[in-house]
Amino acid sequence: MKFSINRSKFIEQLNNVQLAISSRSTIPILSGIKLVAQNNQLILTGSDADISVEASIEVNEESQLEIEKTGSIVVMPARMLMDIVKKLPDEKVIIELKESTQVSIDSKTSSFVINGIEADQYPHLPEIDANKKIELPAQLFKQVVRQTVIAVSKHESRPILTGVEFSIETNKLTAVATDSHRLSKRTITLEESYPNSLDFVIPGKSLTELNRIISDDIETLDLYVTDSQVLFALPQINFYSRLLEGNYPNTDQLIPSESNTKVILNADLFEAAVDRASLLSHAGKNNVIKLIIANDQMEVFGDYPGVGQIEEDIPFKSIEGDVIEISFNPDYMKQALNAFGPVEVGIELVGALRPFIIKPSDGSLDFVQLITPIRTPE
């Protein structure tokens, strides 16, 4: 194997593949990056067993890729290759497989040799049936992930809740996540209809990494789903993730359909106030704030013995319905409001001990977030 390549293009795809590589893998070869030089392209592969990323760089003017000799190797550790390439003194890099499994990296006056392992020892990526393709609008899907992944559970006690459930029915894709204290649910319409409904749960961590790879210029993602794996095909990049096993709980009945109090306000102003309150609540024993909604006033209170007190008047557009006093985790509220961005939202409440929901006030998105209150001592 021997090739030369433009350093910046090489770094770009090394960065994408690096996302899948964990420096703490228990499988030694997974700390490496697989390089395969074919006649017309170079393929880079990284994996942490949960996620695998395969990126290709084609022979063209931009990449300045020249394959002098085809072949393959796993360079170990991937981090070292990345660090070296980033610091090389010239824009042209030459990579060559030397005797046994040593790999040389040359650029102008600089010459490195680092270790490799034979590529046939690298685990195979899952086989995917290319016929079952679902086309996703890339930027919209990225937003769906961002808005739902906040609500996945961080605890392994119920592994299925560490993922986002996706359901596809005809031309609707719905994403739901809940850690049993809060829930986020978003539905979007797809361009095409799919006759066979699908239901699968992708680990939250995989989705966070996927979102990093979806750059702003990508329009469409092709999704392929198998029993245990998904593949997101982007231009030049294949992103694989394992699926979570088990049945996702039915969440439909959790979302209240009626309310006794309704507030319309700017999500970002409320978010800033909750953020300030959390400065004290994080230092206190109980990470709780209290919201009081009266006829013509909305206030946030917090009293943290030994730390301090906070009181905030929250600007709002309208308040309807019953007076209510309700307590909740400010972090859940902050993340929920942040997922809407600086728009007007409606907060709909049933009672002090009942979950409440937040929705876009103009109904522009099929998006709802739910937060369960915390019972506080009187």
Place this chain on the structure above:
Amino acid sequence: MKFSINRSKFIEQLNNVQLAISSRSTIPILSGIKLVAQNNQLILTGSDADISVEASIEVNEESQLEIEKTGSIVVMPARMLMDIVKKLPDEKVIIELKESTQVSIDSKTSSFVINGIEADQYPHLPEIDANKKIELPAQLFKQVVRQTVIAVSKHESRPILTGVEFSIETNKLTAVATDSHRLSKRTITLEESYPNSLDFVIPGKSLTELNRIISDDIETLDLYVTDSQVLFALPQINFYSRLLEGNYPNTDQLIPSESNTKVILNADLFEAAVDRASLLSHAGKNNVIKLIIANDQMEVFGDYPGVGQIEEDIPFKSIEGDVIEISFNPDYMKQALNAFGPVEVGIELVGALRPFIIKPSDGSLDFVQLITPIRTPE
């Protein structure tokens, strides 16, 4: 105590005072910040017992400071006050000492109360004799600190070596630091002459914090030295540091006056090559690189079993004298070269086992760095 103030001006000085405050102080009151509201100014004080910073904000149009009631309090912890002020919704902040030692922080719709301790419990700052003033050119002094503090020892086994020694004789100020493996020494000329020579050792950590406070627009520092303390007086800020006790070793005889090999080269190109080599040396067992200077060639080598090898051709302007092969810690070389910036330097060597020096090649600065080689097995 009650005052209102412009938030940005308040944050600016809170930032400066915060540098002296450690969140892990064993003296509880030192986690706080002392506020003293006088008729015409607000004084902020922070200290970690080694360093103390006292900043004043005057009543004027820029600060929008209005003292409604004089008084003082120590707000605890300082970090909490800072975090709150940074996130407040309005540019105007009102601070008031309430009943007992509670402090309110109000801004527009937001109202905080946090804890304080009576100000008379706060330790007193050292008394300094204002007559013994030494004027220092601020930006040049900052450079002297930057160039020498790199060589202070990180180990407490010989505490005196964790500081930089300053000597003032007539109109010369000399700074020296050494951790016994390397040394950095810089001399500058002062505007005025001082008849009494002075010698004192300031902890490296104090100097690093001092450099953060010396902003680019400051022209002069006033230095006051006592037996156990120094005060650097900047506009609106007094920076105190304790001095290290004990005698600093005599370093004059360490610097070789003759050499057998001399190279002139660009510090930044050599630094980049050493930086690349250190990627491998840090992963290897021995953090060593080898430099070979022959008649018409200068090369860096590193061989790190289990990690890899590196070989770099170093661009140079001239080489004079004997062929030499010498090994050293790449981190020391990197920091030494970095202290010169992108200029031409001369490296002067005596022999493979003798310390070598680096100087500006044009003699423009009275600045020398010394590195002790590492004996490597053949």
